Amino acid sequence: MTPPDPxxxxxxxxxxxxxxxxxxxxxxxxxxxxxxxxxxxDWLIARGPAHARAFAARAxxxxxxxxxxxDPATAIRPGDEVAFFPPVTGG
Amino acid sequence: xATIRVQAEAFDTGAELVRLTxxxxxxxxxxxxxxxxxxxxxxxxxxxxxxxxxxxAIGAIAAQAEARWSLLGCTVIHRVGRLLPGxxxxxxxxxxxxxQAALDATGFLIDxxxxxxxxxxxxxxxxxxxxxxxxxxxxxxxxxxxKEA
Numbered sequence: 001m002t003p004p005d006p007x008x009x010x011x012x013x014x015x016x017x018x019x020x021x022x023x024x025x026x027x028x029x030x031x032x033x034x035x036x037x038x039x040x041x042d043w044l045i046a047r048g049p050a051h052a053r054a055f056a057a058r059a060x061x062x063x064x065x066x067x068x069x070x071d072p073a074t075a076i077r078p079g080d081e082v083a084f085f086p087p088v089t090g091g
Numbered sequence: 092x093a094t095i096r097v098q099a100e101a102f103d104t105g106a107e108l109v110r111l112t113x114x115x116x117x118x119x120x121x122x123x124x125x126x127x128x129x130x131x132x133x134x135x136x137x138x139x140x141x142x143x144x145x146x147x148a149i150g151a152i153a154a155q156a157e158a159r160w161s162l163l164g165c166t167v168i169h170r171v172g173r174l175l176p177g178x179x180x181x182x183x184x185x186x187x188x189x190x191q192a193a194l195d196a197t198g199f200l201i202d203x204x205x206x207x208x209x210x211x212x213x214x215x216x217x218x219x220x221x222x223x224x225x226x227x228x229x230x231x232x233x234x235x236x237x238k239e240a
Contacts, residue, residue: 012141014139014141014209014211015139015211015213015222016222064141064144064209067141067143067144067147068144069148069207083141083144085141085209085211086211086222086225087224087225088205088206088207088208088209088210088211088225089205089210089211089212089222089223089224089225090138090140090169090181090204090205090208090209090210090211090212091126091169091180091181091201091204091205091208091210091229
């Protein structure tokens, strides 16, 4: 595993989102204007076909920032942990 | 302070009941829910979670239940990893001075676990593996606790 870069954003994927992206975790360093969960989603989709396919049903994808549930307007900063996942199915 | 555990191993419901009540004389009733993996074509299930966030989310839900129903004790254990039909998946215990609070808190906790705790189920059947979709009925069941608040 790559040592964490304090200026990077750690992105985590779970369940079918992880399978479609092809990795459970990645470190990304988007430009400074990518400052919300929604903007990060747009930026990830533009990275390549696996991300685009994973986020195709984006309305049904949930997110968390630093392990708290978030929405597309939630602010993100370098060093944050941002997770994307399908609706939960526990219990 | 609730007992929260996310674990691969099976749990012992009787032992957890004892742990919750040993030495106590203030408890008047304990609500108990055990979720079990139904077969019906499913040969196995794999449960995934978000280490760290899952425990925090359950802790937050349990703290809400403890405050709302003045619970005297609360245990939530949720299993992860590979499970077979007939195996227990989740345990909710809620102890209170009176039965209604214990039963209501138990119902609230399991309804919220199904809709707000970061777990994802993948079922395996004869046709292969598939991720379980979230159910509108589960959202409705959780939502009724907000209406009654």
